[in-house]
Amino acid sequence: MALSTERSRRWSKDMPPDLSELMNKLTEHAASFIRLFDNDKPKMRHIVRRFQEIAAEVREMQETTDGVRTAGAVGGGVGVGVGLLALVAAPFTGGASLVVAAGAAGTAAAVGGAATVVGANISKTMKEKGSAEKVEELGKEFMEIVEPLKNKLQEIKTTCEKLEQRSTEALTDNTLSDVREFHMILGRVSKLKEKSEDILVIVLEGMGIIHNLILFLLRVFRVTATPEEDKKLRDSILQSADQCQKVVNEFDKMKNELGNFTESKETKNQ
Template sequence: MDPRPRRRRNSKDLPPNFSELMNKLTEAAASFIKQFDNNEPQMWQIIRKMRTISERLKQMQETKDRDRRIGARVIAGAVLTGVGILAAPFTGGLSFAAAVVGAAAVGEGGGARVVYRNIIKQKREKESVQKVEDLGEELKKIIEPLKETLQEIKTTCEQLEQKSAEARTEITLRDVEEFKEMLRRVPDLKETSGEVLDVTVMMIQMIRDLLAVIVAVFTFTSTPEKDQKLRDAIIQSADQSEKVLNDFKRMKEALREFTGRDGAAVTTSRAST
């Protein structure tokens, strides 16, 4: 037996029909790994920010709901006691809204202060939601190129499978054991890329749904139900984004294993095709 280590085959050793596809797959794998490594820290940061904002929104919206109830009781009491609607004709031109605020100022420890605090809280809430919208757009911008590279990997695997079936006899006649073993792993790589691609597409759709919810909540009057729907959409988007990140890590390891743990490409020379 020859004691010398087996060298890695390059594209000169491969059947010509496969050389270009293998180069394409190798380059797409390297591109995915590089994109993911460059963007992973930022993606985790975005997810953490989304979760933090969701928790902050929950606290602000719970306080807002409590103040809504206080304000409603104050105004109802003002109307019942005649300070509101009944007093409006005798306010010397004072508007109904001003009369109600004036009534609120003497009830429940100063309801007017509640109204003012609500305005401030709503402003902060809107700023937080705007931040979520910006983070969602930022995440989409990072994910889209990775999705496209995943699609290229999956498509190339499908083409390799097809060519492998068509040229099985030709490959068998060649002494290219490493290449044949690699082809046997193409279906697994295709399946993994397809799974990760599906999760990625779902994540992008959830981000789009989140942005739609944001528009709906701040276009129409906010309600506790809409507030809850917004918080749920933010958390679901963060959860799905985290799942995508973990699947990207799984894809990265599968690609490294396929192309060689040392990072060397199975096929590297386009000039030889």
């Protein structure tokens, strides 16, 4: 899909040397991005699938823990109620031992219910199943794969900006042999710049979300998570899964844009 070095130089031969050099550099960056993405795309898709699978597991955990917490809270309330009933009945039954026994039973039930509530949390379950470690591993791997692609996008964006600046000067100086054609090329360059800017925002946002998820995992597993922290953890995993998918989709679109750009230059020189 990418141009050879010889052909990529031919299509810009009518431009001033500095513009021609920038065009060739943009074509090389485009080809490099396409190669990188084609190589990494299967691994990225695998990570997305694993994230989505874990996110589905977390949804199930949430339903389970919500049920257990509700049952635990009800059990605790019943236990307290048993103790109170014993105290109310004591004067009429005349049984001091009944007060002690019933009160103890109520206390035990309440403690048991509270223990159930404390013990039921997503972070604990994930840690026991190894899911937490897998999420951290997947997040780090995804960011490592994305980093070189992000850097290549930055190079494409920077080269496009330089081309726009230099082309404005060339148009002013009347140094172009085919102004109409150059305007068409410049339009494509501007489109690539805008696309690379948009995707960089999405990539940086995604990497930030994953980074925050990893930090949150490290913090929440040091203590027993609260229901609020459980919810935040669940939401962070779901958000990370969605963002990883979004990054892959946007890289796919960028690959197509770059492919169209290089192919149009190749067609011109055939």
